[in-house]
Amino acid sequence: MATTDRTWLNQDHQFLHGKELFRSERRFHPLAYTASHGQLLMRSVGRPDTPGEPETTIDLLFKPAAVVKIREDYRGLAIRCASEAESEQVKADYTTMAFARNDRVFVLESQGESDYVVAMAVGWIEGVLGRTQQGFFNDFYPEVPIWPTRPLYGVGAGLDIASAQELIDALVAADENDVIRRRRYRHVYVVMTRVIRPGRPDVTGAGVFLARADAEEAQAVIAAKSVAWMPVECWIEELPIAL
Structure with missing residues (x-):
């Protein structure tokens, strides 16, 4: 399998408030969640730009996910770091949660609407899935x-x-x-x-x-x-x- 893109973000300097981390015009849906390490996986299976080439899959992973507010289908998806005010508001809505210092709020934007995931890290891999x-x-x-x-x-x-x-x-x-x-x-x-x-x-x-x-x-x-x-x-x- 030839992987075309592999990114993993978990360091403070990678998460500036308001910074866009990921953008794709493809369709994504939540695929899996495990209690082990709070892993949340979203996937996109799309067609290639070049006729005759294998289709690629994008797996997008949040880990560990402490809070999740997402929908079942995204037609185009952008992920950015929340602004300072957005981050404070989201965490304030969960008064019973004891957030860690490096729990970050990721804003998921699609078709003019937004959701969020609170997690420590996010990453994605694109390639041809066997x-x-x-x-x-x-x-x-x-x-x-x-x-x-x-x-x-x-x-x-x-x-x-x-x-x-x-x-x-x-x-x-x-x-x-x-x-x-x-x-x-x-x-x-x-x-x-x-x-x-x-x-x-x-x-x-x-x-x-x-x-x-x-x-x-x-x-x-x-x-x-x-x-x-x-x-x-x-x-x-x-x-x-x-x-």
């Missing part, structure tokens, strides 16, 4: 050799977990006359990892994919993360699922 990748801010790490299944790491709502029936429907068309005996089967592709740790290897099933091409893409990403101080071996195993 078919098996859920987000730019939740990557594969050798220390935790499990393929990411959500756009953000941490405790989420679990709304993206598929049911057993959805899995069956994805593998084969439903056949009402073939539900008693498991006459059919399909293979799934399990990406396995072996992390070489001091004294012992750690073998884990990192992820299960319905298509070999997706498993191979994940395998390539994992292999690229192998480093000298923590080597990662990676391979694909085919396993049948009875239907």
